[in-house]
Amino acid sequence: MALKYVVKKRVFGFDKTKTEKYVAQNVITNTVNFRDLCKEVSMFGMIPEGAVKHVIDALIDALNTNLNKGLSVQLGDFGCFRPGMNCKSQNEEKDVDADTVRRVKIVLTPGYKFKDMLDNVSIYKTEGNSGTSSGNGGGNKPENPDEGGSGEAPDPAA
Numbered sequence: 754m755a756l757k758y759v760v761k762k763r764v765f766g767f768d769k770t771k772t773e774k775y776v777a778q779n780v781i782t783n784t785v786n787f788r789d790l791c792k793e794v795s796m797f798g799m800i801p802e803g804a805v806k807h808v809i810d811a812l813i814d815a816l817n818t819n820l821n822k823g824l825s826v827q828l829g830d831f832g833c834f835r836p837g838m839n840c841k842s843q844n845e846e847k848d849v850d851a852d853t854v855r856r857v858k859i860v861l862t863p864g865y866k867f868k869d870m871l872d873n874v875s876i877y878k879t880e881g882n883s884g885t886s887s888g889n890g891g892g893n894k895p896e897n898p899d900e901g902g903s904g905e906a907p908d909p910a911a
Contacts, residue, residue, distance in 0.1 A: 754870060757782065757879040780879055820859060832864040 758777040825835040837860040
């Protein structure tokens with residue numbers, strides 16, 4: 754697998770200087786829609802496409818039910834889903850309440866097959882949208898975003 758990136762200038766407002774820095778931003782080249790994904794799973798698993806769609810829909814419903822209860826859901830080799838949140842920091846403990854929660858999210862900790870894939874990923878710089886690229890090594894291990902300081906640029910779509 755190969756990931757492509759472009760270099761983007763970002764302004765970081767962590768201090769009063771509004772420092773400008775350059776970061777690598779992942780480039781997504783396309784999206785596999787749900788129907789095509791169901792077709793692929795059907796071919797790999799030799800299960801009718803309708804059954805695949807039904808099972809995935811039921812899985813999403815079960816995930817929603819359990820995550821809403823605050824439970825972590827282990828999905829075999831796929832990984833583990835858990836509820837999470839981003840909160841505003843406060844100077845004193847008494848100031849922390851539900852209003853300081855900025856965003857509720859779902860965190861996926863990938864299973865070993867995905868971790869192995871990420872350990873062996875190649876990363877290539879792309880010049881704009883032209884599709885030309887130059888190799889930039891491989892086997893780069895991404896930092897764990899749960900440990901803070903992921904080094905990634907903020908997602909402009911978020």
